[in-house]
Amino acid sequence: MIRFGHLDIDFDDRVLTPRTWTVRQSEWAAKLAAELPDGPMLELCSGAGQIGLLAAALTGRRLVCVDADPVACAFARANAERAELAHLVEVHEGSMEQALGPDERYWLVIADPPWVPTAQVERYPEDPRTAIDGGADGMLVAEMCLATTARHLSPGGAAVLQLGTTGQADRLLEMVEGSDLTIEEVRDSPGEGVLVHIARAPRPSMSEPAAGYRAV
Numbered sequence: 001m002i003r004f005g006h007l008d009i010d011f012d013d014r015v016l017t018p019r020t021w022t023v024r025q026s027e028w029a030a031k032l033a034a035e036l037p038d039g040p041m042l043e044l045c046s047g048a049g050q051i052g053l054l055a056a057a058l059t060g061r062r063l064v065c066v067d068a069d070p071v072a073c074a075f076a077r078a079n080a081e082r083a084e085l086a087h088l089v090e091v092h093e094g095s096m097e098q099a100l101g102p103d104e105r106y107w108l109v110i111a112d113p114p115w116v117p118t119a120q121v122e123r124y125p126e127d128p129r130t131a132i133d134g135g136a137d138g139m140l141v142a143e144m145c146l147a148t149t150a151r152h153l154s155p156g157g158a159a160v161l162q163l164g165t166t167g168q169a170d171r172l173l174e175m176v177e178g179s180d181l182t183i184e185e186v187r188d189s190p191g192e193g194v195l196v197h198i199a200r201a202p203r204p205s206m207s208e209p210a211a212g213y214r215a216v
């Protein structure tokens with residue numbers, strides 16, 4: 001058991017040990033949520049659920065957690081019960097590419113993919129490999145999170161994605177180029193990780209002329 005913000009979070013060595021610095025991800029998400037319309041939040045790669053659960057506790061919003069690992073999902077459900085948040089929380093077990101309906105839309109997405117490059121996973125022998133291995137450059141699942149965010153984030157919505165390094169955040173900047181997603185801010189916690197605020201442009205209002213339209 002670990003104290004995460006004001007929540008008690010249970011886990012064991014089959015899932016990633018919660019990192020207490022990531023309380024900042026929950027708090028940043030909650031701050032962004034205050035500016036967004038009502039509606040549920042989505043957490044990708046939720047593990048034992050603590051980042052999304054704390055954001056749900058801080059905002060009172062409903063939360064959909066997605067994780068591919070059944071053990072992580074069982075912990076997320078149990079942790080939601082323990083925090084008396086079960087009425088707000090749904091846990092979807094499966095890869096994020098299959099676990100969501102095509103029409104699901106969220107104002108806020110939280111994502112905490114594995115981001116350790118494969119060649120470096122041996123540095124973290126205490127962590128389950130599936131929870132930390134992000135492929136050759138550490139960006140394999142982060143890119144999947146970006147694509148899932150692009151599919152499910154409402155226009156005008158926000159996401160807070162966790163990465164390992166500012167170099168990975170630079171890669172993300174290249175990935176969103178030419179899309180309607182923008183990188184608004186990168187917060188580095190040296191030696192711990194990096195948090196990235198991604199935004200989707202709001203849909204143009206009906207009163208604004210569309211690009212190329214000349215009002216007479």
Ligand SMILES: C[S@@+](CC[C@H](N)C(=O)[O-])C[C@H]1O[C@@H](n2cnc3c(N)ncnc32)[C@H](O)[C@@H]1O
Binds near residue numbers: 047068069144
């Ligand atoms: C870095 S851990 C984060 C867990 C938790 N958020 C935390 O901070 O302790 C990454 C999580 O992503 C999950 N995961 C990896 N690939 C996934 C995928 N394609 N779809 C959904 N979850 C995935 C793993 O099972 C693992 O629980």
